[in-house]
Amino acid sequence: MRSLTPRGFPTSPRALHCRPSGITRRPIFPLPQTARWNSSKTEHGGNGNDNGSRNTAGAESSATSAGFGTLGRTLLASAVAAGVGYTYAATSRPSQSETPKQPQYGSTKDFEKAIAELRATLGDDAVSTDNDDLQQHGFSEWSSVNADRLPVAIAYPTSTEDVSKIAKICHTYKMPMVPYSGGSSLEANFSAPHGGLTIDFALMNKILELHEADMDIVVQPSIQWMDLNEKLKDTGLFFPVDPGPSAMIGGMIGTNCSGTNAVRYGTMKDWVINLTVVLADGSVIKTRRRPRKTSAGYNLTGMFVGSEGTLGIVTEATLKLTPIPEQTRVGVVTFPTLRDAASTAEQVVRRGIHVQCMEIMDEVQMDVINRAGGTGRTWKTVPTLFFKFSGTKAGVADSIDLTTQISKKNSASSFEFARDEREAHDLWSARKQSLWSMLALREKGSEVWSTDVSVPISRLPDIIEISKKELDNLGIFASILGHIGDGNFHACILYDRTDPEEKARVDKAVYDMVDRALEMEGSCTVIYAS
Structure with a gap:
């Protein structure tokens, strides 16, 4: 039998994005002092007296000296016990400098026994140890990080019962x-940073139930969101979360992903009603039922959405659906500077204009799209905002008019709005081709690192302008793009991984960007959830 011993894996996998030793965190913006409520300043009166500021210690002291009483002895005993408990906990807990214990996994022989039992239970065809299969499931050429270890086997279940087994x-x-x-x-x-088994849901890609009147649907984890919407189109309903075209519902739940529609429709957590989950020991739970609202018990659904499979394995999901808008219009607006474009986005959101999508791409990204040639047209190489407006015809027309006014105040240089569905598809193709266009420019030894940060809407123009300037100053080939309508953007960086100096510059730029977002009260990751 071929040895199942996995390849060597470092103590700190590079998937953890550890900051290089040469880069130190430094404050980029002064943090404002925030006033906080201090419970110690709240005074309490005694004996039900409404004079809260009066000190009643004297009377209580007299009572204590006169006779301690049962209550006093009980309180004293409780205080002593609490003090002893605190002292024990403080002196007995492990030092913070100690390395936390790593999970203890089975041996190679244990894994071989597990694979043999899986084959006996599911059938030989349901378990693969083929090298190409392992590589496909443990490595991705477009991922900015990859673990240095592969899974030892792949299982292909067909039902929740299979996953439980x-x-x-x-x-x-x-x-x-x-x-x-x-x-x-x-x-x-x-x-699979620790080897083990990858569970591929390729055979679990079905719609199980559709409730049109309730506007919800029950699906398995490997149905693609685009296929789902294709099957729903005749019902007048659709599922609005729209990440990359190849994304599937299971992974979308695991990462709490979003897409270009997030500015209007939110993220995955807003569209999941109920989950069927297999826990680590094989037990099966449902997080809730099908009502849109419930206050019964813990919000288990919210716990599993975004947990990346670490709390349990999702095998079925009940998702909300929403009506397809009466009209959708796509528009493209260009600007002389990136700050002008970002300021426009901020003001559109602040005015409460109904936009379905609002995406930004800088001049570098527009040039990359032209060079890749995947859209069938040539774009102006200037900072650009891409809009989708949806709703009633009158509402869409009003939103376009208001957005045009704001754009003109921010020095917009050109406007183009689609007149029909074909033109809308052509205009929006630039946004959907952005990552693939950058990947198409790679040469041997080069990689693409796509970052992902968010900040409060009001800080968007600042962080985008500063990040763009730093990337240019460091001589890094990178573009700025992203879902600017809900406060996040990406820097898509093309670099030579064989050049240590260039890699160090890229590391600095990325970590500075993350620090900058955190200091602006933002987040270091929004969509990719690393």
């Missing part, structure tokens, strides 16, 4: 499990 076997042999659906993650969400 898989989990029970893996639990017995201490074999780690990694769920896999579309494999489109840019942050190695599907990698």
Whole structure:
């Protein structure tokens, strides 16, 4: 039998994005002092007296000296016990400098036994140890990070019952499990840093139930969101979360992803009603039922959305649907500077104008799209905003008019609005081709690093302008793009991974960008959820 011993894996996988030793975190903006409520300043009166500022200690002291009483002895005993407990906890807990214990997984022989039992349970065709299969499920050429280890086997379940059986076997042999659906993650969400078993849901891609009157649907994890909408189009309903075309529902739930529609429709967490989840020991739970609202118990659905498969494995999902808008119009507006474009986006949001999507791309990204040639037209190489407006015809017309007025105040240089569905598709193709266009420019030894940060809307023009300037000053080939309507953007960086100096410059730019976002009260990741 071929040895299943996995390749060597470093103590700190590079998937963890550890900051290089030469780069230190430095404050980029002064942080404002925030006033906080101090409970110690709240005074309490005694005996039900409404004079809250009066000190009643004297009377209480007299009572204490006269006779301690049962209540006093009880309180004293409780205080002593609490003090002893605190002292014990403080002196007995591990030092913060100690390295936390790593999970203890099974041995190679344990993994071999698990694979044999999986084959006996599911059938030989349901479990693969083919080298090409392992490589496909453990490495991605478009991910900015990859673990240095591959899974040792791939399982292909067809039902929740199959997944439960898989989990029970893996639990017995201490074999780690990694769920896999579309494999489109840019942050190695599907990698197997500890080896183990990858569970590929390729055979679980069905619609199980459709409730048109309730506007919800029950699906398996490997249905693509675009296929789902294609099957729904005759119902007048659609599922609005729209990440990359190859993304599937299971991975979208695991990463709480979003897409260009987020400015109007929100993220994945806003559209999941109920989940069927297999836990680590093989037990099966449902997080809730099908009502849109409930206050019964914990919000288990919210816990599993965004947990990246670490809390359990999603095998079914009940999703909300929404009516297809009466009209959708696409528009493209160009600007002389990136700040002008970002300021326009901020003001459109602030005015409450109904936009479905609002995307930004700088002059570098527009040039990259032209060079890749994937859209069938030549674009102006200037900062550009892409809009989608949807709703009633009158509402869309009003939104376009207001957006045009704001854009003109910010020195917009050109406007183009689609007149029909074909033109809308052509205009929007530039946004959908952005990542693939950058990947098409790679040469041997080069990689693309796509970053992902967000800040409060009011800080968008600042962080975009500063980040753009730093990338240019460091001589890094990078573009700025992203879902600017809800406060986040990406820097798409093309660099030579064989050049240590260039890699160091890229590291500095990325970590500065993350620090900058955090200091602006933002987030270091929004969509990719690394």
